[in-house]
Amino acid sequence: MIELFKNPNYDFIGKRKWAYYVSIAFTLLSLGSLVARGGLRYDIDFTGGTLMQARFEGAPSVAQIRASLARIQLGEAVIQQFGDAREFVIRLPLASVTSEEVARRVQAALAGDAQLGKFEIRRVEFVGPQVGRDLQLQAIYAVVAGMIGILLYIAMRFDLRGGVAAIIAVFHDVLVCLGALSLTNREFSLPVLAALLTIIGYSVNDTIVAYDRLRENRGRFVPKGRTFAQQMNDAVNQTLSRTILTSLTTFFSAAVLLFFGGKTLEDFAFVLFIGVITGTYSTTYIAAAIVVDWTQRVEGRLGRGKKAVAKA
Numbered sequence: 001m002i003e004l005f006k007n008p009n010y011d012f013i014g015k016r017k018w019a020y021y022v023s024i025a026f027t028l029l030s031l032g033s034l035v036a037r038g039g040l041r042y043d044i045d046f047t048g049g050t051l052m053q054a055r056f057e058g059a060p061s062v063a064q065i066r067a068s069l070a071r072i073q074l075g076e077a078v079i080q081q082f083g084d085a086r087e088f089v090i091r092l093p094l095a096s097v098t099s100e101e102v103a104r105r106v107q108a109a110l111a112g113d114a115q116l117g118k119f120e121i122r123r124v125e126f127v128g129p130q131v132g133r134d135l136q137l138q139a140i141y142a143v144v145a146g147m148i149g150i151l152l153y154i155a156m157r158f159d160l161r162g163g164v165a166a167i168i169a170v171f172h173d174v175l176v177c178l179g180a181l182s183l184t185n186r187e188f189s190l191p192v193l194a195a196l197l198t199i200i201g202y203s204v205n206d207t208i209v210a211y212d213r214l215r216e217n218r219g220r221f222v223p224k225g226r227t228f229a230q231q232m233n234d235a236v237n238q239t240l241s242r243t244i245l246t247s248l249t250t251f252f253s254a255a256v257l258l259f260f261g262g263k264t265l266e267d268f269a270f271v272l273f274i275g276v277i278t279g280t281y282s283t284t285y286i287a288a289a290i291v292v293d294w295t296q297r298v299e300g301r302l303g304r305g306k307k308a309v310a311k312a
Helices: 013-036 062-070 099-111 129-157 160-183 190-219 228-238 240-260 263-311
Strands: 049-056 078-082 084-093 119-127
Touching (some): 013 160, 062 078, 062 099, 084 099, 099 119, 129 160, 160 190, 190 228, 228 240, 228 263, 240 263
Antiparallel strands (some): 049 119
C-alpha cells in the first residue's frame, strides 16, 4: 500500500477538545441557517411540478433554453440533456396555473426564440404534491434505516460505543452538508440524497478501518502503560495514509464534477465535495474521540467503584 506518511505520530486524540469546539460551531451554523431559511429548498421531485421532454432539430445549449424559459417567469427550471445533444428534459416547479397552461407557455416561449429552431414536445408529465411528499418521507426512511443498519453492524462487530460514536459522526457529516446546502441556497434533490447516502457510507467505511486497526493492535502485545487514548491515536495514525488517499481520490473527482460537470451535476458534486472534507475530519477526530472519552468515563466509574469496595 502507498504510504503518504512514514510512521506518523500526530496527536489527534489529544486535540479532540478543539475538534469538539469546531464541530459545535459548524453544527450551530448549519442549524441556524436551516432555521433562518425555514428549512431546505426542495426541488420538483419533492415538491411536485411539470416535466416536459423536447427534441430540437439543432443542438441548442442548456443556457439558451434557460434564457428562453426565463421570460415566462414560472420558476427556476431544471434542464437536462436526455439521450443526445438535441433532446432535453425540462422540469418546472408547481405554479398557480394548471400543468396544461404551463406546457402551453413553455411551448410558446421555445417557439418564440428563433435561435432554438424547430422542436417537438414528446412528453408532458405532472408530479403532484402528494407524490413529492411521499418521496420526502421515503428519503427520511432511507437515511434513518441506513443509520440503524450501521449502528447494528458496528455494535456487533466491535462494540456499542463504537456504533454510537460512528452514528454521531455520520449525523455530524449529514448536518454540515445540509447546512452548506442551506447557506448556498441550493436545492435538495434526488441526486443530492444519493450524494448524502454516499457520504454516509464513505464516512463509516473510514471509521471502521480505524476501529479494525485498533482491534488488531489490542490483539497483539500492547506496551505496558499505553493508555486507551494512546492506542486509539496509534490506530488513527496507522490508517492515516489510507484515509487521506481515499479522501483525495474522491475529493478531486467531486471537484471536477463541481466545476466542469455542468448545472445538472453541480449540487450532487457540491455535497460530495463538502462531505468528503467533513467525513475525513469526523473519522480522524470525532468518532475516535467520542469512543475514547466514553471509555475513559466508564473506566473512571469502575475504578471509583473498586476503590469504594476495597475501603468497605
